[in-house]
Amino acid sequence: MAAADLAQIPDVDIDPDGVFKYVLIRVRAAAPSEAPAGESKDIVRGYKWAEYHAAQRWGFRPLGPRAARAECRALPIPADIYDKVSGEMQKKGYDCECLGGGRISHQSQDKKIHVYGYSMGFGRAQHSVSTEKIKAQYPDYEVTWTDDGY
Numbered sequence: 114m115a116a117a118d119l120a121q122i123p124d125v126d127i128d129p130d131g132v133f134k135y136v137l138i139r140v141r142a143a144a145p146s147e148a149p150a151g152e153s154k155d156i157v158r159g160y161k162w163a164e165y166h167a168a169q170r171w172g173f174r175p176l177g178p179r180a181a182r183a184e185c186r187a188l189p190i191p192a193d194i195y196d197k198v199s200g201e202m203q204k205k206g207y208d209c210e211c212l213g214g215g216r217i218s219h220q221s222q223d224k225k226i227h228v229y230g231y232s233m234g235f236g237r238a239q240h241s242v243s244t245e246k247i248k249a250q251y252p253d254y255e256v257t258w259t260d261d262g263y
Contacts, residue, residue: 118142119154122202125250127159130221135159135228136194136214137238143208156198157243159217163194195235213238216262217247226251228258 122140127133141153199209214232218225228244231237240258248256 119152119207122154122156122207124154124246125157127157127217127219127226127247128161130219131161132216132218133159133161134163134194134214134232135217135238135243136198136232136235137212137243138195138198139210139212140202140207141210143203143206155212155242155246157246158194158198159219160194193234211235212242215240215243224251224254226254226256228256229260229262231260231263 119140119142127135136158138156138158139153140156194214195209195211199211202209213236214234215228215230215238218227218229220226226244226247228240228247237260240260244256244258248254
C-alpha cells in the first residue's frame with residue numbers, strides 16, 4: 114500500500130449541519146506492506162448518529178484509546194464512529210488509531226464550524242490538527258476551535 118493509496122482516503126467526512134461528536138483517526142497501511150513504517154495520515158470523522166461514544170453510553174470513565182476500544186468492543190451495542198470507520202479501513206488493508214475526539218458545531222447557512230470539547234472514551238483530540246484539515250475542506254468557512262466545553 115503506497116502513500117498514493119492513503120491520499121485516496123478523504124481527510125474530512127462530517128455531517129453537513131448540526132452539533133455532533135467527532136474523532137481524529139490516524140490511518141496507516143497495515144503490516145506487512147510496501148509502505149515504509151510511519152507512513153500515515155490523520156482523518157476527521159463526525160456524524161450526528163453518534164450521539165454518544167460507546168464508553169460514554171455505558172458510563173465508563175476515560176481510560177485512554179486502547180482501553181476504551183477494548184471495553185467498547187466487549188459491549189453488545191451499536192458501533193461508535195471509530196469502530197465503524199476503523200472496520201471499513203481494515204477491510205481496505207489499513208490499521209487505525211483513535212487520537213481523540215470532541216464535538217463539532219457545523220452551521221452551514223452561516224458557513225461556520227467550531228471544534229471543541231473532548232471524548233469521554235478517547236480523550237481530547239488535537240483540535241488544531243482537526244481544524245486545519247476542516248479548513249482545507251471548507252475554505253470559505255470560518256473554522257475555529259477551543260479546548261473548552263464538553
